[in-house]
Amino acid sequence: MARVAPQPRYMRWAEVSGGAKLRTLNRGVYSALLVLADNAIITSRLGTALAQVDLDVPRSLPDEPLFRGLDAPAAREFLTRMLRAWVVLRFDVGYTQGINSIAAMLLWATWSEIGFPSSTKARAKIEDILFWTLVALLTFHLEGYFTQTMDRMKDDAALLAAIWASPGRALADPGALRHADVVLTCGKLHAAELDPLLVVPKWFLTLFTHVLPLELAAHVWDGIIEHGVLRLLESSLAIASLSLPELSQCEPSDAIAMASILHRPTPFTREAFDAAVVACALRPDALFEAEQALIGERARSHLD
Amino acid sequence: MAAGKVFQFKLVLLGEAAVGKSSLVLRFVKGQFQEFQESTIGAAFLTQSVCLDDVTVKFEIWDTAGQERYNSLAPMYYRGAQAAIVVYDITNADTLARAKAWVKELQRQASPNIVIALAGNKCDLASKRAVDDEEAAQYAEDNGLLFLETSAKGAINVNEIFIAIAKKLPKNTVETRPAKPVVQIDEPSSSKKKGCC
Ligand SMILES: Nc1nc2c(ncn2[C@@H]2O[C@H](COP(=O)(O)OP(=O)(O)OP(=O)(O)O)[C@@H](O)[C@H]2O)c(=O)[nH]1
Ligand SMILES: [Mg+2]
Numbered sequence: 001m002a003r004v005a006p007q008p009r010y011m012r013w014a015e016v017s018g019g020a021k022l023r024t025l026n027r028g029v030y031s032a033l034l035v036l037a038d039n040a041i042i043t044s045r046l047g048t049a050l051a052q053v054d055l056d057v058p059r060s061l062p063d064e065p066l067f068r069g070l071d072a073p074a075a076r077e078f079l080t081r082m083l084r085a086w087v088v089l090r091f092d093v094g095y096t097q098g099i100n101s102i103a104a105m106l107l108w109a110t111w112s113e114i115g116f117p118s119s120t121k122a123r124a125k126i127e128d129i130l131f132w133t134l135v136a137l138l139t140f141h142l143e144g145y146f147t148q149t150m151d152r153m154k155d156d157a158a159l160l161a162a163i164w165a166s167p168g169r170a171l172a173d174p175g176a177l178r179h180a181d182v183v184l185t186c187g188k189l190h191a192a193e194l195d196p197l198l199v200v201p202k203w204f205l206t207l208f209t210h211v212l213p214l215e216l217a218a219h220v221w222d223g224i225i226e227h228g229v230l231r232l233l234e235s236s237l238a239i240a241s242l243s244l245p246e247l248s249q250c251e252p253s254d255a256i257a258m259a260s261i262l263h264r265p266t267p268f269t270r271e272a273f274d275a276a277v278v279a280c281a282l283r284p285d286a287l288f289e290a291e292q293a294l295i296g297e298r299a300r301s302h303l304d
Numbered sequence: 305m306a307a308g309k310v311f312q313f314k315l316v317l318l319g320e321a322a323v324g325k326s327s328l329v330l331r332f333v334k335g336q337f338q339e340f341q342e343s344t345i346g347a348a349f350l351t352q353s354v355c356l357d358d359v360t361v362k363f364e365i366w367d368t369a370g371q372e373r374y375n376s377l378a379p380m381y382y383r384g385a386q387a388a389i390v391v392y393d394i395t396n397a398d399t400l401a402r403a404k405a406w407v408k409e410l411q412r413q414a415s416p417n418i419v420i421a422l423a424g425n426k427c428d429l430a431s432k433r434a435v436d437d438e439e440a441a442q443y444a445e446d447n448g449l450l451f452l453e454t455s456a457k458g459a460i461n462v463n464e465i466f467i468a469i470a471k472k473l474p475k476n477t478v479e480t481r482p483a484k485p486v487v488q489i490d491e492p493s494s495s496k497k498k499g500c501c
Contacts, residue, residue: 052321052371055321055322056321056322056343058340059322059340059341059342059343060342061342062338062340062341062342063342067340094373096371096373097321097343097345097369097371097374098345100343101342101345147373148373149373149376150373150374150376150377195380197346197377197380198346198347198380199346200346201345201346201347201369201374201377202345202346202348205345205346206345210342210345256349256364259349260349260350263348263349
């Protein structure tokens, strides 16, 4: 029997994230959004966000050959259109720095597998698919992270702090091969009193594209897109645990040195990541408990 | 020159997005410039030292994100900072207004003795100037700020602004370390001995 060619990653992401579904439900909407983005009334209302998009497009993954080489001008226009359409579609959320890198990553992953689409028709189709994948990611997976107040990110930071404080309660599989490393890592970060908010923005709001080599980041995305947002926390624990040797060389109280390491971890292999993330599987009920505690805390702080 | 005492200070950079905060840090720390600099998400941490006559001043630099919606994270970044560089872009008058708002916030909320410098960056783009340097200088003087126009691209006044801050910082305590960045109020801060840089 003939072997079926593996589906390109961008198609898989589109399907698993819900982007492909959104696309079929919204035929023609993307081009309509682009027309709207040029409308004077719209630009007068969304001007700040659209101007920030224009400033940021050349600053998105600027070291990647895709954005430096011959395709760079076309790639930047591609990215500009996706971001402008996003701003018009979700004017309630708007544009938050980080979204540009996520959109750029979608384009990068496509380009790295099939090259930059050469015909206008192919380009338009891929752009439509990637746009709705972006919408699906930001809506189904990352809703709440990119808002004005970024509450969801702050809540996740508090959850991570709780996990670092008592990993034993949060981790699902104490028998996992790398369990001990994960527990040790959590202990170190907790002992240094590292505030997760010093690392979580860079990790979550760029979906690791500012943190890992893109090939590795794409592998982490595979897991997040497939398993959902819990995998975001699990991946961050895994990445931290793979930096244990470097973290161990810091002075135990030097939270800033540790944060710097976590911003740019020493690269590791996919296999190492896969082994680590298994050990980082979280007990959903433990998270629920931690969340309840958070809600209680917030209620109390409102009462004060 | 005999290496004297080492003093460590926390320095935070604040200012509107894309005014050149990270570029100033990159120039100061690595002597480099990038035409397209990735926007900073959250904050980035770097260190660099300045040698004055008989002392070494080591900066722990907190380079922050400029986009407005990241502002709610800012208090965490400037907490305990002994120095700040507030940056605007001389080709964009709105960025000076934002810088003035940062200065106000620092004067109200940050450590009382914080040394603040105002940097009018991108001064290599003189033909696109939108902010009068004398007006900015007057504002800085009225508010007790150090002031320099800088260019990360042209390496103009970048080291100078850090040196000016280093000179102005009080060096009366024994080798100091910045207050812990994490919320932790009750514990007495230990003034640890630090080796030479
Ligand atoms: N001409 C000129 N361009 C500069 C100078 N400094 C920075 N730039 C450019 O301005 C853009 C933004 O610089 P960044 O250093 O990233 O600005 P930032 O303030 O850190 O921005 P955020 O991280 O988004 O808050 C980059 O593309 C730089 O190349 C300068 O002195 N002269
Ligand atoms: Mg920056």
